[in-house]
Amino acid sequence: MRDGPAAAPTRGNGPTRADLLKRGGLAAAGGVAGAAVLTHAGGVFAAPSAAQEQRVLNLLLLVERTEDAFYRQALAQAGLSGDMQEYAEVVADHERAHRKALEDALGSAAEKEPSFDFGGAVKSPEAFAKAAASLEDIAVAAYNGQAGNVGKDAFLLAARIVSVEARHAAWIRSIAGRDPAPDAVDQPKTEKQIRAALRQIGVQA
Amino acid sequence: MSADFGLDLAVLDRDGALEEARAGLSRRSFFVGVAAGAGGLLLYRGTDAPAQTAADIDVLNYALVLEYLQAAFYTEAEQAKAIKGRAGEAASTVGAVERAHVKAFLDALGSKAVKRPQFDFQGVTEEPRAFLKTAVAFEDLAVAAYKGEAPKLQTPAIITTALGIHTVEARHAAWMRYLYGIRPAVNAFDEPRTRPEINKIVRETGFVTSTPQTRSSQAPRYTG
Numbered sequence: 264m265r266d267g268p269a270a271a272p273t274r275g276n277g278p279t280r281a282d283l284l285k286r287g288g289l290a291a292a293g294g295v296a297g298a299a300v301l302t303h304a305g306g307v308f309a310a311p312s313a314a315q316e317q318r319v320l321n322l323l324l325l326v327e328r329t330e331d332a333f334y335r336q337a338l339a340q341a342g343l344s345g346d347m348q349e350y351a352e353v354v355a356d357h358e359r360a361h362r363k364a365l366e367d368a369l370g371s372a373a374e375k376e377p378s379f380d381f382g383g384a385v386k387s388p389e390a391f392a393k394a395a396a397s398l399e400d401i402a403v404a405a406y407n408g409q410a411g412n413v414g415k416d417a418f419l420l421a422a423r424i425v426s427v428e429a430r431h432a433a434w435i436r437s438i439a440g441r442d443p444a445p446d447a448v449d450q451p452k453t454e455k456q457i458r459a460a461l462r463q464i465g466v467q468a
Numbered sequence: 469m470s471a472d473f474g475l476d477l478a479v480l481d482r483d484g485a486l487e488e489a490r491a492g493l494s495r496r497s498f499f500v501g502v503a504a505g506a507g508g509l510l511l512y513r514g515t516d517a518p519a520q521t522a523a524d525i526d527v528l529n530y531a532l533v534l535e536y537l538q539a540a541f542y543t544e545a546e547q548a549k550a551i552k553g554r555a556g557e558a559a560s561t562v563g564a565v566e567r568a569h570v571k572a573f574l575d576a577l578g579s580k581a582v583k584r585p586q587f588d589f590q591g592v593t594e595e596p597r598a599f600l601k602t603a604v605a606f607e608d609l610a611v612a613a614y615k616g617e618a619p620k621l622q623t624p625a626i627i628t629t630a631l632g633i634h635t636v637e638a639r640h641a642a643w644m645r646y647l648y649g650i651r652p653a654v655n656a657f658d659e660p661r662t663r664p665e666i667n668k669i670v671r672e673t674g675f676v677t678s679t680p681q682t683r684s685s686q687a688p689r690y691t692g
Contacts, residue, residue, distance in 0.1 A: 268531050324649050353653065360656035398529060410631050422618065423657040425631070426638035430653035433642035437652070444561075444639035447568045448632035 275327075311414055317372045320417060321455055323363040323424075326405050328376055329461050330358040331400055336385040337395075347388055348439050352392045354431050361424050368420065381465035392439040394464060399432035401452070401460045406452030496647070519648055520576075521622045529582045530663065531633075532573040536584045537675070538606050539566040545593040555596055555647050562603075562640050569633055576626070586678040601649040602673075607641035609669060612661035 313321075334355035337343065343351050366373050373403060384394035406425035433443035453459070462468070469586050519526070542563030551559050574581050592598040614634035621627045642652035670676060 323631075353651065354653065356658040357653065369637075407628070407631050407635060410628065415619065418619065419660075422615050422634075423659065425635055426658040427653055427656060429635035429638035430642035430658075433639035434646060434652035436644060437646040442561075443643040443646070444565065444636055447565045447636060448629060448633040450632060451628065466492075 267411065271364055291403035297408055303338050309370065311412060316413050316417055317369065319412045320365055320369050321372070321374045322404060322409065322457060323375060324362065324369060325377070325461060325466065326378060326402050327362040327365055329464065329466055330402065331355070331378065332379045333385065333394070333398060333465070334358060336379075336381055337391045340387055341391040343388055343391065347392060350434055350438060352432075353393070354395075354434075357427055357431070361427075364424070366375050368417065378467045379465045381468055382466065392435055395435045395461055396432060396439060396441065397460075398401070399428055399435060401457060401464075402428040402450050403432055405457045407449055408453060410451075493509055495656065497672065513576065518581075520626075523620055524623050524626055524649065525580050527617045527620050527630075528573055528577050529580070530617060532570065532577065532581060532632070532663065533585065534610055534666075535566055535569040535573060537587065537670070538610065539570045540584075540587045541589055541593060541606060542566055543676075544587075544589055545599055548594045550594040551596055551599050555600055558643060558647060559599070559603075562643070565640075572629075585676050588669065588677045597648075600644055603644040604641065604650070605635055605647050605669075605673075607644050609661070609666060610637040611641055612656055613666045615663055616660035616666070631676050634642075 335359075336353050338351050338355060341351075381394065384390045387438075403425060406421050406428065410421060413421065429449065436443040542559050545559040546556075546563050551554075589602070592602045611634065613628060614637060618627060618630050618634060621630060640659070645652040
C-alpha cells in the first residue's frame with residue numbers, strides 16, 4: 264500500500280488500468296461527476312503504480328468474492344425467510360455485480376479465488392444476520408481505507424460501490440434490530456485488518 | 469443511543485488505518501481524520517489546519533449547506549415531538565449526527581463558512597409518513613451529492629473524512645427507507661449527481677426560503 268504517491272506509473276505494454284476500468288463500462292457512468300472535475304494536475308489523485316492499484320483492487324475483489332460466496336451459501340443453507348430472504352437475494356445480486364466489475368477492471372491481474380468456510384454463519388438466520396452485518400461493515404471500511412491508493416477511475420468505481428455496501432450494512436442491521444449507523448463518520452480499516460477480518464469470517468488461506 | 473453524538477466517537481486511528489488510507493496521497497497534511505476531542509467531531513486536528521484550496525472551500529461549503537438542511541429537518545422533527553416510535557428515535561439519532569457534521573464543517577471552514585439558510589419544512593416534520601418520505605429523499609440526495617463532490621477535493625486531509633461521512637449518509641438513507649417500507653438498496657451501483665441536479669431537486673422542494681451567498685463570486689449559489 265505504500266508504493267508512495269510520487270511513484271511514476273510503471274505500466275508496461277498493454278492496456279492501462281484506466282483502459283481496463285473503462286472497458287468495463289464503469290468509468291463512463293462515474294464520468295457524470297468525474298470527468299470534468301478530475302483533470303486538475305497535482306490534485307488528490309496521485310498516479311499509483313500499476314502494482315499498487317492491482318493490489319488494492321485485488322483486496323476489494325476478495326471482499327466482494329467473500330460476500331458473493333457468503334450470500335449464495337446462506338440462500339442455500341440458512342433457512343432464510345421473509346425480510347431476511349429478500350435482503351439476501353437482493354444483496355447477493357449486488358455483490359455479484361460488484362465482483363464482476365472488479366474482475367473486469369483487473370482482467371488477467373485478478374488473483375485466484377480462495378475457498379471459503381463460513382461454518383455456522385450460513386446455517387441459521389440468526390448467525391447469518393450477525394455475520395452479514397460484520398461482513399458489510401468490513402466492506403465499507405475496506406473501500407474507505409483504500410480510496411487514496413488508487414487512480415481516479417478506480418476511485419470513481421469504488422465510490423459507486425461503497426455506498427451500496429453501507430446501505431446493505433444498515434439494512435441488515437435494521438432487520439436484526441441493531442443500530443444501522445452507529446458512528447458519525449465511518450472509519451477506514453487497513454489492508455491487514457481487512458484480511459484478518461475476512462479470514463475470521465471464512466476466507467481460507 | 470446517545471443524543472450527544474460527539475461524545476460517543478471513539479478515539480481514532482489507534483491502528484494506523486487513517487494513516488494507511490492516505491498513504492497514497494500527499495503527506496503534507498496534518499490531518500488525522502475525525503477525532504473525538506472536547507468539541508466532538510473534527511475534520512482534522514493539529515497545530516496547523518491543512519491548507520485548503522479554493523476548490524476545497526467550495527466543496528466544504530456546499531456540503532455544509534446540505535448538512536444544514538438535514539440537521540434543521542431532523543432537529544425540527546425532534547422538537548415537534550410528533551414523530552413517535554422507531555421513526556422518532558431515528559430522527560433524534562440521525563439529527564445528532566447531522567449536527568455533528570455541521571459542526572465539523574464549520575470548524576474546518578472557520579470564517580469562510582457560508583451562513584445557514586432559512587428553512588421552511590411546511591409541516592412535513594410533524595406528519596410521520598411525510599417525515600420519512602422527506603428523510604429518504606434528503607439522505608439519497610446527500611449520498612449522490614457527496615459522491616459527486618468528493619473527487620473535487622484537493623486536500624487529502626479532507627477527502628478521507630468526506631468519504632466516511634458519505635457512507636454514513638448511505639446508512640441513513642437505507643435506515644429511513646427501511647422505516648418507510650421501501651427497499652434500502654435498489655441498485656448495485658449508486659450514481660453521483662451533479663450540483664445542478666442536486667440544486668434543482670432541493671429548489672423544487674421549496675424548503676429553502678433564503679439562500680446563502682458563498683464568498684467567491686465564481687462559486688455557485690446553493691440554489692441557482
